Amino acid sequence: MSMLIKNGEIVTGDSRFFADIFVENETITAIGIDLPIPADCEVIDASGKFVFPGFIDPHVHIYLPFMSTFAKDTHETASIAGLIGGTTSYIEMCCPSRLDDAWEGYQLWKSKADGNSASDYSFHMAVTKFGPETANQLRKIVNDGTASFKIFLSYKNFFGVEDGEMYETLRLAKELGVIVTAHCENAELVSRLQSELIGSGKTGPEWHEASRPESVEAEGTHRFATFLANTGATGYVVHLSCEPALKMATDAKANGTKLFVESVIPHFLLDKTLAEQKGVEGMKHVMSPPLRDARNHERLWNGLSAGQIDTVATDHCPFDLSQKLLGADSFTQIPNGIPGIEDRVNLLYSRGVCTGKIDLHQFVNVASTNAAKIFGLFPKKGTIAVGSDADLVIYDRDYRGKISVKTQYTNNDYNAFEGTEIYGRPWIVTVRGKIQVHNGSFVGEKGLGRFIPRKPQYF
Ligand code: URP
Ligand code: ZN
Ligand code: ZN
Numbered sequence: 001m002s003m004l005i006k007n008g009e010i011v012t013g014d015s016r017f018f019a020d021i022f023v024e025n026e027t028i029t030a031i032g033i034d035l036p037i038p039a040d041c042e043v044i045d046a047s048g049k050f051v052f053p054g055f056i057d058p059h060v061h062i063y064l065p066f067m068s069t070f071a072k073d074t075h076e077t078a079s080i081a082g083l084i085g086g087t088t089s090y091i092e093m094c095c096p097s098r099l100d101d102a103w104e105g106y107q108l109w110k111s112k113a114d115g116n117s118a119s120d121y122s123f124h125m126a127v128t129k130f131g132p133e134t135a136n137q138l139r140k141i142v143n144d145g146t147a148s149f150k151i152f153l154s155y156k157n158f159f160g161v162e163d164g165e166m167y168e169t170l171r172l173a174k175e176l177g178v179i180v181t182a183h184c185e186n187a188e189l190v191s192r193l194q195s196e197l198i199g200s201g202k203t204g205p206e207w208h209e210a211s212r213p214e215s216v217e218a219e220g221t222h223r224f225a226t227f228l229a230n231t232g233a234t235g236y237v238v239h240l241s242c243e244p245a246l247k248m249a250t251d252a253k254a255n256g257t258k259l260f261v262e263s264v265i266p267h268f269l270l271d272k273t274l275a276e277q278k279g280v281e282g283m284k285h286v287m288s289p290p291l292r293d294a295r296n297h298e299r300l301w302n303g304l305s306a307g308q309i310d311t312v313a314t315d316h317c318p319f320d321l322s323q324k325l326l327g328a329d330s331f332t333q334i335p336n337g338i339p340g341i342e343d344r345v346n347l348l349y350s351r352g353v354c355t356g357k358i359d360l361h362q363f364v365n366v367a368s369t370n371a372a373k374i375f376g377l378f379p380k381k382g383t384i385a386v387g388s389d390a391d392l393v394i395y396d397r398d399y400r401g402k403i404s405v406k407t408q409y410t411n412n413d414y415n416a417f418e419g420t421e422i423y424g425r426p427w428i429v430t431v432r433g434k435i436q437v438h439n440g441s442f443v444g445e446k447g448l449g450r451f452i453p454r455k456p457q458y459f
Contacts, residue, residue: 008046054088054391145453
């Protein structure tokens with residue numbers, strides 16, 4: 001069965017035009033004006049609507065043992081929530097702890113996804129220790145199609161690596177031609193500041209930000225960039241949250257360091273006063289790096305529009321209120337994370353494009369195309385072109401609504417963006433030509449998604 005999407009306004013990272021899109025066997029096979037309608041073809045009238053390439057979330061957590069609990073998601077729930085919001089591919093962080101075996105962890109993470117996702121997915125492999133067997137295991141993992149690593153400079157003794165381990169990881173990444181993504185905060189400083197705050201009775205969520213201030217993130221970003229410069233590896237800072245860290249990253253880029261920057265949707269829209277609320281209201285908004293002083297929002301939007309920030313992801317990491325309350329006696333025990341896979345695209349469109357902070361092409365680039373290029377998915381994913389997968393978002397720009405826990409697909413009992421008005425949403429979402437979402441409802445096939453193997457990029 002084929003599909004013809006007629007009369008839509010196609011918007012990619014670098015073009016905008018009215019045309020029909022013809023899809024056969026999962027792939028776009030023709031784009032043109034007034035394409036003929038073959039027999040037995042499903043025709044969709046996209047008049048008045050944008051047609052975007054399927055959006056890509058390059059940083060999500062789905063299966064995640066973390067902070068004495070597990071992120072509250074499965075590939076089924078997360079992928080469906082993502083699809084409702086137009087995300088047709090995601091890259092999950094495969095995160096065994098320092099105590100776990102990397103290869104076994106990789107198999108476990110893959111098994112959780114296998115057959116359970118409604119959209120396509122890939123992985124970043126976290127390197128949480130670098131022992132004698134690590135290099136061989138990572139070679140096998142890269143050969144299996146997971147061609148990017150993740151390191152944490154924070155979360156001491158759990159996910160966090162020492163500088164020597166970062167060095168070894170970057171050397172290997174350079175040799176294998178893979179990119180290294182990094183959570184950049186100084187683990188030692190975080191741990192010392194946490195102890196001091198708790199020791200002086202400052203135990204509530206309002207102290208989370210003070211335990212990981214902007215300077216701690218700037219130091220991590222600078223150190224990561226310095227290690228990249230001295231190993232020749234290519235890096236990607238995840239969830240960059242603030243002006244001082246952005247300065248470190250942009251200075252490094254200007255000096256020739258091969259570095260990409262990701263920020264995540266909460267850091268553009270939410271600020272630290274939310275986490276400063278008492279009790280569980282504050283805990284809902286605890287993530288790391290923390291929500292920052294609101295003065296950073298403008299800097300991040302400007303960085304996005306100036307091309308200093310390459311991608312907008314979510315760092316989707318859901319914990320429900322009962323899990324957040326694990327930190328009732330100490331902010332250091334609040335599971336870190338804010339979910340967002342369902343809302344990222346609509347928020348970026350409504351609060352970025354509709355306000356004129358970014359244009360439509362920047363929107364497509366930072367939410368889809370750039371991630372596809374950086375992580376080796378392009379041009380199968382991340383654009384609308386003959387030969388690309390038919391991952392398409394037909395976007396209803398006339399929709400008006402509000403984000404609410406009451407209507408969300410996300411498997412959680414709160415939404416950090418509750419009440420935010422949105423000025424558009426996906427009307428139809430296809431994954432490789434199959435309609436998965438129609439008018440805000442999941443209508444598709446739950447196990448349709450496939451693992452997307454990726455090759456080293458040798459930047
Ligand atoms: O708070 C966060 N970001 N939780 C998920 C783990 C991580 O650091 O990405
Ligand atoms: Zn992180
Ligand atoms: Zn993360």
